[in-house]
Amino acid sequence: MVNKINKMKVIEGYNVQIWVGLKECYNNGKIHTIEDVYNICDEFVEEKKDCVSVTKTSFRYVGGFEDGVVVGYINYPRFPREKSDIKNRALALAKKLMIDLNQYKVTVTTPESSFMLENEKVKI
Numbered sequence: 267m268v269n270k271i272n273k274m275k276v277i278e279g280y281n282v283q284i285w286v287g288l289k290e291c292y293n294n295g296k297i298h299t300i301e302d303v304y305n306i307c308d309e310f311v312e313e314k315k316d317c318v319s320v321t322k323t324s325f326r327y328v329g330g331f332e333d334g335v336v337v338g339y340i341n342y343p344r345f346p347r348e349k350s351d352i353k354n355r356a357l358a359l360a361k362k363l364m365i366d367l368n369q370y371k372v373t374v375t376t377p378e379s380s381f382m383l384e385n386e387k388v389k390i
Contacts, residue, residue: 275343282356283375284337287325290368291388298367303335306366310359317342318359337363349376357381 288298300322307318319338325331339356341347356374360383364372370388374381 277341277343277346280341280349280352280377282339282352284356284360284363285323285325285334285373285375286337286360286363286367286369287332287334288367289332291370295368297333300335302367303337303363306363307337307359310362314355314358316355357383 286303288300288303290296290298300320303320307320311317319340321336321338323334323336325334337356337359339352341349341352353374353376356376360372360374360381363369364383364385365387368385368388370385372383372385374383
């Protein structure tokens with residue numbers, strides 16, 4: 267039996283990703299878990315009435331590696347938003363993740379740009 271689509275809503279697509287490591291400050295710091303990320307995101311989405319995805323990833327760089335996550339936003343057709351709103355929400359969550367996970371840098375990517383947030387309170 268073939269399922270039929272009765273309705274389809276199409277809007278302009280837009281996605282934003284937050285790239286964050288789980289190891290504090292690159293050097294032998296505390297290693298956070300994906301559960302820590304879930305808790306931070308849960309708090310944020312409850313407060314902002316929002317929705318994000320969380321995907322495990324692994325960063326490989328010169329001289330090392332670390333586990334991390336990619337937190338994603340999309341322009342969801344059921345509750346469409348302006349690109350600037352999606353980007354600003356992602357930047358706010360990225361800042362919260364950076365501070366709560368004690369990261370030196372966090373990157374946010376959009377189809378047009380990449381933003382690198384730096385935490386001045388972290389010593390490396």
